[in-house]
Amino acid sequence: MRGLLINNITYVFDERVDQVAIVLKHSRNAVQKIITGVVLGMILVLMAIFILQAVIFGQPGQLIGLDFWQTPQFSLFCFWSALFLTLFLFYRVVEAKRDHGVLPKVDPALLDGVALTDADQGHRQNIGRYLENEAVTAIEEAYATAVNFKHPEVQPLHLFIGALTTSDAAVVFGRLGVSFESVKDAIGRRLAGVPKAAATTFGSQAEDLVLNALRSALKHRRDHIAAVELLIAAYDADPWIQELLYSKKIERQDFENVVAWLRISASLAQRYREFSRAASHKPTGAVNRAYT
Numbered sequence: 001m002r003g004l005l006i007n008n009i010t011y012v013f014d015e016r017v018d019q020v021a022i023v024l025k026h027s028r029n030a031v032q033k034i035i036t037g038v039v040l041g042m043i044l045v046l047m048a049i050f051i052l053q054a055v056i057f058g059q060p061g062q063l064i065g066l067d068f069w070q071t072p073q074f075s076l077f078c079f080w081s082a083l084f085l086t087l088f089l090f091y092r093v094v095e096a097k098r099d100h101g102v103l104p105k106v107d108p109a110l111l112d113g114v115a116l117t118d119a120d121q122g123h124r125q126n127i128g129r130y131l132e133n134e135a136v137t138a139i140e141e142a143y144a145t146a147v148n149f150k151h152p153e154v155q156p157l158h159l160f161i162g163a164l165t166t167s168d169a170a171v172v173f174g175r176l177g178v179s180f181e182s183v184k185d186a187i188g189r190r191l192a193g194v195p196k197a198a199a200t201t202f203g204s205q206a207e208d209l210v211l212n213a214l215r216s217a218l219k220h221r222r223d224h225i226a227a228v229e230l231l232i233a234a235y236d237a238d239p240w241i242q243e244l245l246y247s248k249k250i251e252r253q254d255f256e257n258v259v260a261w262l263r264i265s266a267s268l269a270q271r272y273r274e275f276s277r278a279a280s281h282k283p284t285g286a287v288n289r290a291y292t
Helices: 019-056 060-064 066-070 074-099 133-148 156-164 167-176 180-192 204-219 227-237 239-247 252-279
Strands: 002-006 009-012 116-118 123-126
Touching: 002 204, 009 204, 019 060, 019 074, 019 133, 060 066, 116 204, 133 156, 133 204, 133 227, 156 167, 156 180, 156 204, 156 227, 156 239, 167 227, 167 252, 180 239, 204 227, 227 239, 227 252, 239 252
Parallel strands: 009 123
Antiparallel strands: 002 009, 002 116
């Protein structure tokens, strides 16, 4: 296994990518969604029962009295149960965010001299937690494409095709004025010419490409590894892809310019969300804001 050694931390792609792992991941995500939906539904039902019994059919004024909260009754059972389930739901949200980390900030100049090395130095960090959902989808689509064509391992072209299924790629090629239909036949012929094998692996070529996508994301100070980083990494890794786009009158600088535009747009959108979140805490009353 290879990795990127940065500040005594070796970043590796240590995710299992095969048909069993993908099915298990999707099944786990489906179960998690079902659990969240059931818990949310229980909260709504319990709170509805509490409001009906204690407010609508009861005396709302009793809610401010201590006796109401100290007297055992079904409406209170519903209220405390709803509160407990709300805390449980909040815990699940926090844990889900913890599983998706934010990339550390690294000096871009430091990355130029960092080469891929064997992952036997420093503390190892799996970069799978930094992938955006669309990047994960691109990797899974790349593996599915390699399996469908019975190729021995996932190659840059497979990852390029996988990235094409994402919204980032749709924006990039939309700006470039190229449709998938215009390159589908050429890609199909290229895939048909790859030697076949009984099993497909997510080998060193694919792992190196994901690591280069990490390098690109760090260099451009992204919070996560987006699908567009996989797209540009696949473009850089495969001269045939470069020739294909060049045949459509898309030079390397054109491709990089659109990718840079997409990165800037994503950065501005993220900054807007951060400013909006911060603005929600500003005072809205008649307080003189000169003192705040």
